[in-house]
Amino acid sequence: MNVFVIGRGGREHSMVMKLAESVKVDNIYAAPGNGGISDIAKCVGIDELDIDGLIDFAGKKKIDLTIVGPENPLLAGIADRFHEAGMTIFAPEKNAALIEGSKRYAKAFMEENSMPTAAYASFTDADKAKCYIKKQGAPIVVKADGLAAGKGVIVAQTVQEAISAVDNMLVKNAFSEAGRSVVIEECLNGEEFSLMAFVHGTNVFPMIPARDHKRAYDEDCGPNTGGMGAYAPARDVSPETLSFVTEHVLQKAADGMAESGRPFTGILYAGMIMTNDGPKVIEFNARFGDPETQVVLPLLENDLLQVFLDVLDGKDPCLQWKDQSCTGVVLASKGYPGSYQNGVKLPEMHMEGSSFVVHAGTRKTKHGIVSDGGRVLLAGAKGANLSEATECAYNWLAQNIDSKEFFYRKDIARYQ
Incomplete structure (x- = not known):
């Protein structure tokens, strides 16, 4: 088979490394790829958001399966366009990817589907947001509604810090369109972990739990980043907790999206936190996490290409994991x-x-x-x-x- 991986980061390199192990793969192409991917795949100079160019290339190279790594092409409708062209792609369509693309939508979706998550309110008016912050007190979390490259979340330790975050987003337009609306949440305490799953419609196949480290410096100090490291599995996450998250978060999300006319196909990522009241959802992503993917896929025993094909065919991929x-x-x-x-x-x-x-x-x-x-x-x-x-x-x-x-x-x- 000819496989096409869209993206240029570590998550995509990790996918390419795993796909290269498959005996079913003849050629792996990547767009645009990076310095490491180029050693094991054929990199092509097409930007992730050049959907016309990607479709044209996939047609010329007779691509059998396309896999999308980053979030921006998902929100640009890459899966919709590939489907319209009659091509197989493992990625959610635009209306399903909104579960990551809009925190406002995601919180409302969680509320409608009775998922455990932090109390919240959303605002487009800065003054109303500030009044809410003053009433709630600190610590409190301020999030840009849209995609902000992992930098749109401020865990404010003081009311003034939260107000400054609102000013940056709603007044100074620090995150452009992504910050035109903000979500303000209660600050939850506990250990965070990530649980990703292969999803197709209402079929959900969870991976092993991972944990990443977002802060730039040692002892979780400094600004939030896209992730400074990760490990898997997070062994402090009990089998009972994993079962709960699979049933009450991932499965509920897949079922709820299907029922609302937004069926999800791809990787559904639940960012979780273990509180005194049990596990709660921090956020959803509509793709493989980065850097969690880089520590989860090396522990997967299965042929990754076969997993993708099985999931798309409605089959259980029977995921197996190394005891490491x-x-x-x-x-x-x-x-x-x-x-x-x-x-x-x-x-x-x-x-x-x-x-x-x-x-x-x-x-x-x-x-x-x-x-x-x-x-x-x-x-x-x-x-x-x-x-x-x-x-x-x-x-x-x-x-x-x-x-x-x-x-x-x-x-x-x-x-x-």
Whole structure:
């Protein structure tokens, strides 16, 4: 089969790495790909949002299955367009992807379907939002309604911080269209975890739970990022909790979307938090999480292509998982998630043992691999337990990365 992966980040590199193991795959194409993906797939210079170009390429190359990594093409209707062209794609259509594209819609959907989540209110008027914040007090969470590259969530510790967040979003237009509406939520306390599932209609097949680290610096300090590292499985998440989340969150979401005329096909991601009142939903994503994918897929025993095909055919893929742990630590450009420099040359990287590298913001030049994004790569490793996997990942970083142009957290998975 000819497989086409849309995207350029670590999540897509991880998918390509797993798909390359399949005996059913003849050719893997990626658009636009990155410096690591280009070593195992044929990268084509088509932007993720150039849907006409992607469809044209898929037709010319007789693509059998297209898989979409990032969220922006989903909200642009890429799945709808591929379906109209008679092509097979594993991704939700635009009206289903709204579960990620609008936090306002997602919260209302959770409320309608009786899912456990934080109390909230949504606003387009800054003054009304500020009045609500003053009434509720702090800590409190302010979220831009739309997509904001993982940076549209402010966990405000004071009322003034929350008011400043509202001003940035609704008055100063810091997130453009994404911040024209805000959702303000109660601040929940507890350990977070992510549970992703392969979904087609009302069929839901959950993966293993993972946990990522959003803050830029050690001890969960600094600004929120797209994720500075992750590990799987999150073994403190009990089988009873996983069963509850599968039944009362993922299955309810799939059923509710089907009933409302928005049937979901693709990866449904539930961002969860374990509170004193039980697990509650923080957010939904309509695609593989990043960097969770990079530590979940290496533990999957199944042929990933066969999983996609089985799910699309309405079959149970019978997911099997390695009895191991996997840790991934993100190497980021100095300054991320603020301004940073691209084009910094990466050193020669040597793999050994159970370690692996997933490229995110990189590109290949005649001088070698250079940085091309805030999150540059993920150093990962598998091990018999979490401690072994984590130490292996950090040992690789210590031996291979010695540059003041990059940084990484030193405590990913280490305080568990």
